[in-house]
Amino acid sequence: xxxxxxxxxxxxxxxxxxxxxxxxxxxxxxxxxxxxxxxxxxxxxxxxxxxxxxxxxxxxxxxxxxxxxxxxxxxxxxxxxxxxxxxxxxxxxxxxxxxxxxxxxxxxxxxxx
Amino acid sequence: xxxxxxxxxxxxxxxxxxxxxxxxxxxxxxxxxxxxxxxxxxxxxxxxxxxxxxxxxxxxxxxxxxxxxxxxxxxxxxxxxxxxxxxxxxxxxxxxxxxxxxxxxxxxxx
Numbered sequence: 001x002x003x004x005x006x007x008x009x010x011x012x013x014x015x016x017x018x019x020x021x022x023x024x025x026x027x028x029x030x031x032x033x034x035x036x037x038x039x040x041x042x043x044x045x046x047x048x049x050x051x052x053x054x055x056x057x058x059x060x061x062x063x064x065x066x067x068x069x070x071x072x073x074x075x076x077x078x079x080x081x082x083x084x085x086x087x088x089x090x091x092x093x094x095x096x097x098x099x100x101x102x103x104x105x106x107x108x109x110x111x112x113x
Numbered sequence: 114x115x116x117x118x119x120x121x122x123x124x125x126x127x128x129x130x131x132x133x134x135x136x137x138x139x140x141x142x143x144x145x146x147x148x149x150x151x152x153x154x155x156x157x158x159x160x161x162x163x164x165x166x167x168x169x170x171x172x173x174x175x176x177x178x179x180x181x182x183x184x185x186x187x188x189x190x191x192x193x194x195x196x197x198x199x200x201x202x203x204x205x206x207x208x209x210x211x212x213x214x215x216x217x218x219x220x221x222x223x
Contacts, residue, residue, distance in 0.1 A: 033211070040215065041215060042200070043156070043200065043213035043216075044213075045210065048210065056210075090155060090156075099143075099144055099161050099204075101158035101161065102146075102158070102211060104155035104156050104157075105155060106154075106155055107154075
């Protein structure tokens with residue numbers, strides 16, 4: 001079974017802090033994604049990566065950056081956390097073949113105070 | 114840009130059939146996915162359609178019409194455990210970006 005893990009299930013941070021969310025997948029997938037999920041807004045794509053050191057902006061990249069130094073690891077960085085970044089963050093991975101599903105991690109619920 | 118529409122909520126009775134619709138507008142379409150998400154959990158894959166027609170998988174079926182930008186998920190013999198959100202997602206572009214609709218929350222009642 002594909003396994004996608006995220007570093008924390010719950011996280012509480014203060015406004016202005018730098019926040020790192022880590023995601024690791026064990027299936028050698030080329031593509032990795034970061035989403036946030038908010039009530040009424042659904043899953044929104046923040047960034048994705050199709051290869052090591054490669055990244056593409058999603059629909060809502062503002063206030064976020066990412067890092068992919070190794071194929072299995074994709075990090076989401078909040079440079080200066082703000083209260084409107086309180087959300088559920090979901091990481092996903094998938095292989096390149098067209099039609100392959102994304103596999104999601106369990107999610108990190110982030111609260112910014 | 115992309116636009117994906119699906120109903121916000123639906124209610125159906127245990128043992129019945131329910132159809133959840135999804136309409137989309139996108140460029141570079143390369144497939145449509147349906148996911149199930151129980152409250153507090155991550156989405157899990159249900160189906161994938163890239164060609165027009167119906168794909169059946171047990172109690173769940175998914176239909177696609179590319180010319181109409183339309184898909185539906187059909188759930189038969191509903192069970193209480195089917196109460197969940199159902200997410201329609203569209204793949205597009207060379208990097209196979211996947212964009213999600215806001216989801217349909219289905220409540221199955223006895």
